[in-house]
Amino acid sequence: MNKLYKVIINTIIICLMFTGCVEKKTKEFQTSVKNNSITYAIGTVPESLTASQDRNVKTNEFLKALFSGLVYEDDKTMEIKPGLAERWEVSKDKMQYTFHIRDNAMWSDGQKITAQDFYVFFKEMLSPQTNNVNVYDLRYIYGEEAYNSGKTSFDKVAINAIDDNTLIIRLNSPCDYFLSILSEPQFFLREINRNTDKWQENYLKIKYSGPFRITYVSQGLITLKKNSNYFMKDSVKSNELKLKFYNDGENASAYSVTDFDSNSIDIFSNPPTTEINRLKQSNHVKNFSTLSIYALSFNMNKVSDINFRKAINLLTSRNKLVQNMPKETISPIYNFVPSSIRQNYIGANMFKDAVPLEGFEDLKKSGYDSDNKILLVYEEGTFNRKICENYIDSINKNIQTVDKNKKINFELKGYNKSNLCKILKNGDYDMFLGEYNISFNNPMSFLEMFSSKSPFNLNKYSSVVYDNLIYSMINSNNANKSSEYYYKAIKQLVDDLPVIPMCIKNNIVCMSPIISELNQNPYGEIIISSIK
Structure with a gap:
């Protein structure tokens, strides 16, 4: 009996020792992760990076983190700024736009971005096979509606790459807000292919033109690393970020609260109404x-x-x-x-x-x-x-x-x-x-x-x-x-x-104390590249 008693006691001691080690290692691991990268619970992400069937704030956030366009809109002033096109001219009749691609415009793999890349992008984006509902905004481009409805070929659309650095787009009639349309994230440059369509499987094969590139996707967590070839890389605040997403979008806000309370995430927006007052008391809530x-x-x-x-x-x-x-x-x-x-x-x-x-x-x-x-x-x-x-x-x-x-x-x-x-x-x-x-x-x-x-x-x-x-x-x-x-x-x-x-x-955006900077634009989109 005494011998059996000693065996039981020794077994319990050994289990406690190992449990203590596991707990210690887990805490060390969690601390290490939190120190190295911020985790933003974006809520939901699009199934495809090729096309979208709605206008979605979270989709726009995601696209802006990965890609860049000819122009972009300043997140505070809403002014149009040069993007991958360093400058442009508008004809006297206000119907022709000539964009000059900047010399330092590069894909994430280091290859030069050219006017031909935009030509191919618009050809695929406007194709009826792509089925992107947002191209409705581009119907001002001459020939776009006929091509998008399958009546003509793309060579009838007034988009032309004159040389590696020059892209010309001609409209049906003057449109004073055409540059604002081009600043929509849906029209940011990317290769339209199977990789963007099945991005969660093929993220390492995608060429990125924006602030970040995806380096890992697993179990609802996306790892983003700064794109060292992005022309505005100095404006990107973090070298690495993690995005948490939930397949159950209906309950995403409830999941986010749980993860925030357990320190699994550092940022999320729009908590359930029952939690708003409690979270405001923490003094880490920002209202936009x-x-x-x-x-x-x-x-x-x-x-x-x-x-x-x-x-x-x-x-x-x-x-x-x-x-x-x-x-x-x-x-x-x-x-x-x-x-x-x-x-x-x-x-x-x-x-x-x-x-x-x-x-x-x-x-x-x-x-x-x-x-x-x-x-x-x-x-x-x-x-x-x-x-x-x-x-x-x-x-x-x-x-x-x-x-x-x-x-x-x-x-x-x-x-x-x-x-x-x-x-x-x-x-x-x-x-x-x-x-x-x-x-x-x-x-x-x-x-x-x-x-x-x-x-x-x-x-x-x-x-x-x-x-x-x-x-x-x-x-x-x-x-x-x-x-x-x-x-x-x-x-x-x-x-x-x-x-x-x-x-x-x-x-309502909830942030942990480690967040020192975060911006949102007037559309309600958190600027992922501003997170620090």
Whole structure:
């Protein structure tokens, strides 16, 4: 018995010794990792680096970390700056752009970037086989629409590499914001092939033109190392970074909080509403305003009665909605676009806060019956669900200030991103509460979403008057006329109400104490190359 007792005791001691060693080594390893590289929980990453089927902030962050374009937009001033093209000239008729590729423009493997590389890139990017919805923004280029629809070959498109350093692009008509369009990350230079399509498998075979290159991908973690051949490498703050991504995008914010609390990550954005106040107390939370707008969109095929849409608009209380959400997460907006990009074309306030009595009268005119359910859909997530619930509650409270027995019978359904896209595309909803974001620094980025030809016009809004105004704006060479068309287009949207803007989204970014620098641009994108 004594012998057995000694064996048991010795075994326990040995196990404790080894356990202690393992714990010590694990802690040392974790500390080593944290000292050498910062980990940013980006949330989700695109399946492909070739093409995108939506406009996504996180996709843009990722593309900007890996690639560079002819030009880029300053993250603070939104001014257009020279990128891989060190300079450019615009013809007198404002229809031809001549770009001069800089001598020190190189791929990550050290090969020279040439005008021919851009020629090939645009040929592949604009191809109908690539199926990139964002190339809609490039339809100003002469011959692009015919090529993208498969009617002609690329040699009919007005993009030409004159020599290794000179690229010429000619437009259908003058476009004052064409350089802003080219600054979109979707149009940053990369080789369009199987490597970019299956980047998680072939990341070592990809040639990068931007701040970082991918050196490792495993189990939801991406290792980025500074691209030593990047022409602006001195502006990249970290030599190495790690990006944490989650395949379950619906619960990414919850996973991020857990990882942040366990020191597995150093940065993440937009925590669950239930965690915001606690995280703010740590003094490592930074608040950024964005150009992203929460809005209510109508399925115009199902919610065709203008009186009902007017009622919803007049029953919408932006101030109450903001008050009922966590502090500083959203701000009210009374126009379709934020003031910072309105220029001189659009008035300050096109909407007003709730007017319950007028809204109730329009609701009566619509003949709405409370037995009729209104399906309101949204992208699943704690913040989105809370904003939808608060919105429904405020609408019905405003109705009941006029008649206590009346309300709108809403049915609320949340979907993951993939399923939501299908729901919106198929029109299986009445109303959708979600975000829209501009893709370049001009009001036209918003206005063009509602052209009947736009791939981003998901709520089936169609107006010949509106389409003609957009066409006139694009083809006008007269500043006064353009201003007139802008105003009339906005007025048409106010009259038809395919969408009701409600509030501007603010980004809450959580950072550990080791982060000394981090920047975000007005679109709500964290600048990965600025992290230090």
